[in-house]
Amino acid sequence: xxxxxxxxxxxxxxxxxxxxxxxxxxxxxxxxxxxxxxxxxxxxxxxxxxxxxxxxxxxxxxxxxxxxxxxxxxxxxxxxxxxxxxxxxxxxxxxxxxxxxxxxxxxxxxxxxxxxxxxxxxxxxxxxxxxxxxxxxxxxxxxxxxxxxxxxxxxxxxxxxxxxxxxxxxxxxxxxxxxxxxxxxxxxxxxxxxxxxxxxxxxxxxxxxxxxxxxxxxxxxxxxxxxxxxxxxxxxxxxxxxxxxxxxxxxxxxxxxxxxxxxxxxxxxxxxxxxxxxxxxxxxxxxxxxxxxxxxxxxxxxxxxxxxxxxxxxxxxxxxxxxxxxxxxxxxxxxxxxxxxxxxxxxxxxxxxxxxxxxxxxxxxxxxxxxxxxxxxxxxxxxxxxxxxxxxxxxxxxxxxxxxxxxxxxxxxxxxxxxxxxxxxxxxxxxxxxxxxxxxxxxxxxxxxxxxxxxxxxxxxxxxxxxxxxxxxxxxxxxxxxxxxxxxxxxxxxxxxxxxxxxxxxxxxxxxxxxxxxxxxxxxxxxxxxxxxxxxxxxxxxxxxxxxxxxxxxxxxxxxxxxxxxxxxxxxxxxxxxxxxxxxxxxxxxxxxxxxxxxxxxxxxxxxxxxxxxxxxxxxxxxxxxxxx
Numbered sequence: 371x372x373x374x375x376x377x378x379x380x381x382x383x384x385x386x387x388x389x390x391x392x393x394x395x396x397x398x399x400x401x402x403x404x405x406x407x408x409x410x411x412x413x414x415x416x417x418x419x420x421x422x423x424x425x426x427x428x429x430x431x432x433x434x435x436x437x438x439x440x441x442x443x444x445x446x447x448x449x450x451x452x453x454x455x456x457x458x459x460x461x462x463x464x465x466x467x468x469x470x471x472x473x474x475x476x477x478x479x480x481x482x483x484x485x486x487x488x489x490x491x492x493x494x495x496x497x498x499x500x501x502x503x504x505x506x507x508x509x510x511x512x513x514x515x516x517x518x519x520x521x522x523x524x525x526x527x528x529x530x531x532x533x534x535x536x537x538x539x540x541x542x543x544x545x546x547x548x549x550x551x552x553x554x555x556x557x558x559x560x561x562x563x564x565x566x567x568x569x570x571x572x573x574x575x576x577x578x579x580x581x582x583x584x585x586x587x588x589x590x591x592x593x594x595x596x597x598x599x600x601x602x603x604x605x606x607x608x609x610x611x612x613x614x615x616x617x618x619x620x621x622x623x624x625x626x627x628x629x630x631x632x633x634x635x636x637x638x639x640x641x642x643x644x645x646x647x648x649x650x651x652x653x654x655x656x657x658x659x660x661x662x663x664x665x666x667x668x669x670x671x672x673x674x675x676x677x678x679x680x681x682x683x684x685x686x687x688x689x690x691x692x693x694x695x696x697x698x699x700x701x702x703x704x705x706x707x708x709x710x711x712x713x714x715x716x717x718x719x720x721x722x723x724x725x726x727x728x729x730x731x732x733x734x735x736x737x738x739x740x741x742x743x744x745x746x747x748x749x750x751x752x753x754x755x756x757x758x759x760x761x762x763x764x765x766x767x768x769x770x771x772x773x774x775x776x777x778x779x780x781x782x783x784x785x786x787x788x789x790x791x792x793x794x795x796x797x798x799x800x801x802x803x804x805x806x807x808x809x810x811x812x813x814x815x816x817x818x819x820x821x822x823x824x825x826x827x828x829x830x831x832x833x834x835x836x837x838x839x840x841x842x843x844x845x846x847x848x849x850x851x852x853x854x855x856x857x858x859x860x861x862x863x864x865x866x867x868x869x870x871x872x873x874x875x876x877x878x879x880x881x882x883x884x885x886x887x888x889x890x891x892x893x894x895x896x897x898x899x900x901x902x903x904x905x906x907x908x909x910x911x912x913x914x915x916x917x918x919x920x921x922x923x924x925x926x927x928x929x930x931x932x933x934x935x936x937x938x939x940x941x942x943x944x945x946x947x948x949x950x951x952x953x954x955x956x957x958x959x960x961x962x963x964x965x966x967x968x969x970x971x972x973x974x975x976x977x978x979x980x981x982x983x984x985x986x987x988x989x990x991x992x993x994x995x996x997x998x999x
Contacts, residue, residue, distance in 0.1 A: 376625035376659045376661075378452070378618060378622050379393060380395070380614075380615065381453060381543060382438070382450060382454065382466045382467070384433070384467070384468045385429065388433055389430070389431060389432070390436075390466050391428070391429050392416075392450075393418075393427040394418070394425065394451065394452070395426075395589065395611045396424065397424025397591065397611070398424075399442050399443055399588070401417065401426075402426035402441070403440070403441045404432070405441045405447045406436060406437070407436070407437045407463060415441065416431075424611060432466050433466060434465075434466050434467055434471070435465065435466065437457070437466075438450070438464055439463050448584040448588070449463065449464050449584060450464040451584065452542075452543050453544050454466075454544055454552060455467050455547070456528045457547045459528065459531075459582070460530050460581070460582025460583075461530070467552055469552070472553050472557075472560075474560055474628065475564065476559075476563035479563040480664060481631075481666070482568040482570075482630045482664055482665070482666040483666065484666060484691050484753075484755040484756055484798065485897060486889075486897070487755070488520065488800075488888070489519075489570075489668075489800035490516075490801050490803070491763055491764060491803060492802075493524045493536070493803065493862075494523060494524070495534075496803070496813075496859065497509070497863075498864070498866065499863070501533075501548070501863075502554070503554040504558075507561055510561055510562055511565060512869075514566060514567055516878075516881060517882060517885025517889060519568060520567065520568040521567060522571075522800070523569065524537075524764060525537055525539050525572045525573065525574055526545050526549055527539040527541050527546065528546050529579065530581040531817065531820075532859075533818050533859040534816070535815060535817060536572070537574050537635065538574075538577075538578070538817065539578070540579045540583045555627055559627055559628050559629060569629055570629060570631040570632055570633055571623055571629050572635060573619070573623070573632050573634060573635065575635070575652075576599055576604055576636045576639035576640050576641075591612065592605060592606065592612050593605060594606035594608075594641060599639045599641075604641050607642040607648040608642065608644055613651070616648065617648065617651055618655070620653075620655060621656055624665065625659040630666055631665045632656065633669075633670065635670055636671075637671045637687075638671050638672050638673055653687065653688045665690070666691070667688070667689045668690065668691045668693065670693040671693065672695070673745060673746065673747070674695070674696070674733065674749060675692075676748055676752050677747065678692050679691065690756065691757065693758045693763075694730060694731045694758065695766075696731040696733060697726040697759040697792075698760050698761060698766055700717075700718050700719075700732065701723065701788055701792070702761075702776070704722075704723065704933055705776055705779050705780035705785065705788060706779050706784070707779060708839075710838050710840065711837040712740050714740050715733070715740055719909055719910070720906045720907070720931070721906050723791070724904045724905075727797075727902070727904060727914060728750075728904050729749065730754065730757045730797065731746065731749040731750075733746035734748050734749050734750065753899075754795075754796035754798070754899050755798050758799075759797045759799055760799070760800040761776050761788060761802075762776050762801075763800065763802050764813065767802065768813055769834075771835060771838070771841045771844060771852075773813045773814035773858075774812050775813070776788070782873075783962070783987070784933060786880060786961035786962070786966060786987075787931060787933060788933075789880065789884070790929075790959070791988045793884040793885060794884065794894055794914075794929055796897040796898065797897075806882075807869045809864055809865070810865065810868060810874075811862055811863060811864055811865065812862065814853050815852075816855065816856075816858040816862060817855075818855065824855065828851075831854045835852055876965065879965055883966075887959065887990070891927070892925075893916045893927050896918070898919070902915070903915045903917075904946070907930075907932075907939065908934065910932060911931065912931050912932075913928060913944065913946050913947060914928070914929040914930075915928050915946045916928075928946070928955055928990075928991040928993075929990050930983050930984075930988065932986070932988075934986075935985040935986075936982060936984055937983040937985065938981075939980060939981040939982070939983065940979075947981055954995075954996050955994075956991060956994040957971060957973050957990075958991060959989070960973065960984070960989045960990075962984065971984075971989070
């Protein structure tokens with residue numbers, strides 16, 4: 371038991387007294403036996419008994435640390451599909467693990483809710499030089515000081531090779547041994563909780579990777595061959611045992627690792643026609659496994675389906691937040707990206723950015739030319755904290771040629787302005803590792819696949835990029851070869867020493883100041899869309915006005931974003947810029963302050979003349995009394 375009432379009923383369960391219960395689903399097999407490695411190098415076979423529902427189960431003399439495989443029909447032996455640890459990778463034996471041996475110190479931790487979160491996405495292997503759970507421990511206080519509230523770990527389950535994004539993992543119950551042992555992940559979560567940080571895990575349930583996936587050896591019924599995703603056959607969630615395997619996987623991460631939630635990858639590809647969708651069941655089971663702690667369940671969903679964050683009794687899936695790409699896509703075009711491929715329906719205008727701020731996104735049922743169909747649902751009905759915005763994330767950085775980050779594309783001034791606007795919005799912000807100090811390293815796709823599979827991955831990556839005409843020209847005419855192997859991994863690793871260097875440190879100071887203001891300013895912290903109004907001031911300029919709960923004169927905030935040249939509003943008929951007599955706009959923060967690497971902040975308030983909106987800048991203003999002479 372883990373203190374939450376959760377017991378995993380598949381895989382290897384340590385019973386104490388030198389005994390372990392094993393249980394595996396293999397309905398078409400005649401016999402399943404546990405093949406335990408002995409100290410002398412041989413194998414000890416312990417047959418399992420056939421049980422109801424196609425399962426095989428039994429008790430064998432095995433202790434934590436013992437290694438085993440499951441021998442099928444007296445022939446080949448394979449890793450346990452529900453192995454809690456695969457110390458030699460997905461092709462090697464599993465290890466018996468006692469999930470209750472770790473001493474937790476987070477009894478007072480209550481978990482996370484959607485409101486007030488600042489998410490930080492990172493890849494364990496690429497964030498530090500060592501690339502381990504243990505190496506992240508000294509980084510946690512720095513992330514806390516930055517203003518982050520929740521770490522989002524890219525998938526950490528077992529994968530083949532030395533490095534991998536994690537989205538084609540295969541050992542779904544086993545943290546990757548290259549990152550550390552299971553208790554190393556528990557120690558990371560425990561320490562994060564001690565510091566007041568939540569941790570959620572990115573999980574992939576729409577497909578499995580091509581190398582090391584042995585589920586089909588246990589039963590072909592694991593997969594739905596009638597439907598296909600971009601990554602292969604999806605799991606068959608209509609098969610009760612398969613459904614159980616994935617639902618319990620979610621519960622196991624929550625109960626046995628005290629994780630604060632999950633980020634569910636590509637939920638549009640969770641194909642299920644059951645009366646109760648697997649995603650709703652999975653979320654409910656995860657909350658049950660949390661034992662009273664609050665959970666933060668985030669869904670990635672390309673169609674931006676608002677039903678994902680609706681309660682289950684109202685026909686929803688019961689998630690807490692939804693990744694919405696519209697803001698990223700519009701901001702990326704505003705930053706200088708070409709409006710092509712899946713960015714072709716975005717212009718990066720002030721009107722688009724303002725619509726995202728006021729209504730949570732752009733495409734909410736309109737025609738979407740890239741897909742030649744209508745796209746989206748009424749996101750404007752969702753609460754802002756249920757919508758996750760980002761300027762960068764692992765997919766979108768890597769989908770650009772060369773894996774270049776926003777500041778590489780936009781330049782420092784434009785990147786600072788977009789960052790300022792982004793971090794005061796009421797939606798839940800997500801930062802991508804290194805974004806806060808304008809990291810030099812790009813972020814490419816990487817996977818350590820050799821032979822024909824490695825070559826197929828490289829060709830597939832090149833083919834994917836050809837949807838962008840500019841990338842296709844670079845590949846066909848200039849001989850550009852996208853990286854996906856060791857060079858891509860090495861080039862994507864962060865240099866944490868940059869944070870203290872000039873330029874990088876100034877970008878870090880901007881992020882800290884903005885997140886501090888977001889947290890401590892009562893108007894911004896409220897995340898209340900009812901107290902937010904906006905106006906377009908020009909093709910590249912906009913105004914957002916925030917009103918505090920009491921609607922008092924001191925509760926007024928004005929955010930101006932101008933990605934063009936300085937805008938002279940003369941005449942100035944926009945009422946959102948006005949204040950009553952005796953009040954003026956005072957400068958709270960400018961993206962062009964010298965402490966952030968800018969040329970110096972100026973803001974003529976327009977009290978006695980035209981209203982000037984600084985170019986290539988974002989400014990945050992608050993209402994203040996005009997000093998008496």
